[in-house]
Amino acid sequence: MQWSLTKLLAGLVIVLIMNAPTARAELICLGNISQDLIGNIDDVGQIVTGEQTSWANGSTIRLALPGKSSPQLEGISARFMTSTGKELQRHWLRLAFAGQAAPPKFFDSNDALLNYLRKTPGSVGFIEADEGTSLEGLIQIQIQQENS
Numbered sequence: 001m002q003w004s005l006t007k008l009l010a011g012l013v014i015v016l017i018m019n020a021p022t023a024r025a026e027l028i029c030l031g032n033i034s035q036d037l038i039g040n041i042d043d044v045g046q047i048v049t050g051e052q053t054s055w056a057n058g059s060t061i062r063l064a065l066p067g068k069s070s071p072q073l074e075g076i077s078a079r080f081m082t083s084t085g086k087e088l089q090r091h092w093l094r095l096a097f098a099g100q101a102a103p104p105k106f107f108d109s110n111d112a113l114l115n116y117l118r119k120t121p122g123s124v125g126f127i128e129a130d131e132g133t134s135l136e137g138l139i140q141i142q143i144q145q146e147n148s
Helices: 002-018 044-048 071-081 085-097 110-119
Strands: 026-031 062-066 105-107 123-129 139-141
Touching: 026 071, 026 110, 044 062, 044 071, 044 123, 062 071, 062 110, 071 085, 071 123, 105 110, 110 123
Parallel strands: 062 105, 062 123
Antiparallel strands: 026 123, 026 139
């Protein structure tokens, strides 16, 4: 009887540890842009959907997104287009094929995406960042609150 109770308690402890709240990463928008261009962003969603493709100074917005296998891409797609990541990629292919916009670059890791943003003037991207993520050299862009 005591052995069964010990197993039960050990199992309960494991379940509690597995379900314990952890520090959750936050979706943020970052840009390699000058402060004066931030005022040109009415809604980050317009950049994600391709409605806004250039900055106020006429330079092209270079969009960087998490790769197709990333859960972050699904979250971005659901938030700004109420669609899936695959549908967001198809949407951008249609825009690019029609000559309406340069397609975003997709990255398999936050590090690769951050490196691209740091090296590419006029770029904007989304990552999930936690407290340890270095955002040096980039400007955080406010994401509009979702409608409730």
